[in-house]
Amino acid sequence: MSSSEDDDIPLKDLAKGKRSRPKDDDSSEAEFDDEASDEPATEEDIDDFIVEDEEGDDDEDGDYDSDDSDDVLLSELKSPTKKKAAKKPAAKSKATKKKATPKKKATTAKTKKPAATKKTASKPAAAASSSYVSASTELYANCDKGKLIQSLLARWWYVYTWPEPSTIPSSTPKGYDALDGFPGVYICTLGENVGKFKDCRDPKTAPSFKNLSKKTSEELRDDLLKAIDKQMAALIKAEGEGTKTEKDLKDLQKWATKLNCSKADKDAVKVLKAAKLTV
Secondary structure, eight states: OOHHHHHTSBHHHHHHHHHHGGGSOOHHHHHHHHHHTTSOOOHHHHHHHHHHHHHHHHHHHHHHHTOGGGGOBHHHHHHHHHHHHHHHHHHHHHHHHHHHHHHHHHHHHHHHHHHHHHHHHHHHHHHHHHHOOOHHHHHHHHOHHHHHHHHHHTSGGGTOOOSOGGGSOSSOOTTEEEOTTOTTEEEEOSSTTTTOEEEOSOGGGSOOHHHHHTSOHHHHHHHHHHHHHHHHHHHHHHHOSSOHHHHHHHHHHHHHHTOOHHHHHHHHHHHHHHTTOOO
8 A cells, every 4th residue: 555545544444444454364363373272262261351452452443432532544644744844944035024114214224324424414514704804905895095105015025124133133043943935034942932933023014914904005005016117027037938928927917007007096995995905
């Protein structure tokens, strides 16, 4: 009988199979029958054998008479185990999906934070640059006197000697070193003031915006024309004639020559008054 046919046998048939096993001949039982065949069996012996057989059968039969599960096939008993085993992988897949979802939320939250900081940092910088107002920025942008001052500050060394040699020390102070290109300025290299500067120049005569703005437009124009002449002479000597810088200097010279200096002074006063500034 094949394994598939065994699955279709009811349980009660299997129980009957157990009782029928004693009828099979074993080698030991065959020997016993051969020895006992010579003696005639008595009625008591036959009764004893029947009683013992019935007692054993009653014990076994009692287990199956009241149970309806004897009619259940073996193939039906095996099927529930397969269904339970099939459900397990589904539970694992759900668990893996739940674990994967929190990771996506964490990544989205991180990307949103840097965007907010960039917006807040850019606003104060723009407000600070647009709110700064000074006398120099107003004069440079809104009147001719401001243009005179700005043009003269770009080439002041052609007309002014500053600092005056008589106002600075004739020798370098002890513990200091002189700065090349800045006569009258020294830096401390010994003692408690190491790294600090010492400026011996006179700030009252310095070619600064504050000092030049106190002059009239006519004085500024004359000084500017002198500076342009000396600058063009140095330029032609170094690079020759016909350069773009020479052309720009000639244009500036022409503008300063035609300038109405009295009107430039009045306009400068109006600009500073409108901005509520003083020099």
